[in-house]
Amino acid sequence: MAKASTLSIEGIRRTILRGEWSPGERLQPITLATRFETSTTVIRESLTRLAGEGLVMIRPNRGFFVTELDLRELADITELRCVTEALAARLSIERGTLAWEADLIAAHHTLAQTARRRPEDPDHVNDEWSKAHREFHLKLLEACDCAPMVRLSSNLADSTELYRRWAAPSSAAGGRNVEREHELLLEAALNRNADDLAQLLREHYEATVKVVIEAGLVDAATTSV
Template sequence: MAKASTHSLEGIRRTILDGFWSPGDRLQPTTLAEQFSTSTTVIRESLTRLAGENLVTIRPNRGFFVPDLNLSELADITELRCVTEALAAKLAAERGTVSWESSLIAIHHKLSRTPRRLPEEPDRVNPQWSQAHREFHHQLLAPCECQPMLKLSGDLANFTELYRRWAAPSQAAVARDVEQEHADILDAALARDAEKLGQLLRNHYQATVDVVMHSGLVEQPA
């Protein structure tokens, strides 16, 4: 049962983050149980856990849903992520070892060599790039050695990744120079410049909000 639960949890998480469903789509436990060859009980447990990661919304008496688009919530989540990661980055810069620097450089190399878009699917983010992207940001903060902070950062990253996936076809997303943003972040981390690193991370995450605002995904308030 534990193996089936882990399989369904990771499978549903990956499917959501890959943008398979649209904002607000209902997630039917019976359909997902067939898809992942498990029971509806296991699926409900997985969906409940994913709700704790901000990847699923639970509506009382209605069921489970992919989160709706909400620009105000995205702005608040982004601010919380910026504040959290500024502290984590400060601790990482202070505590990081030479081994950490080597690992970070290696992961950045992998990220920079992985195409963000694939020729056959130019309107979608390459899943391999997304995986390398998550690894880079996790490794960046890993030396802070504060697991609650790292978990919070990861959960907030999942939430904003949904928006990035949905906004991927927009011209604002295509024109953004994400590669240079990551190169600058790496340089600041290796220089142990915590203040600059925190500011670059804020700019990096705010740029995602700006892309969503200009993508037309969410109607902005008058």
């Protein structure tokens, strides 16, 4: 049962992140059980777990739904992330060793050498790139040597993942030079320039909010930010 649950959780998570279901769409356990070749009990357990990750909503007496996008929430999360990571980045630069620098360069090299989009699937972000992207950003902050701060940054990154993934097919996302943004982040860290790094991180994250708006995923005109 545990293995089946893990497989269904990963399958549903991957499908949501790829945007196969629309924000707010109802998720039918019977249909999902057939798709993922498991029981409705396992599916319900998986959906409940994913609700804890913010990918699924549970509405009493109505069932399970894909989470809806909220621009105000994204803006708030982004601001909290910018403030948190500005402090974490400053501490990383103060406390980071040469070994940290070497690990950061290696993490960036992996990211730079991993295709953000595969030729056979240009509308979606490559899962391997997403993993390398996450590891690079965590490595930037790792040397702060403050586990609660790193954990908070990681959780905030998870909270924006759905927005980034769903915006991926848009022309706004495709036209962004993310590779150069990461190069500048690396340079600021290696130059031990905390102010530049904090500002570049803010610009990097706020650019994601702009892409989400331009992608038309939420109605910016009716949402207060």
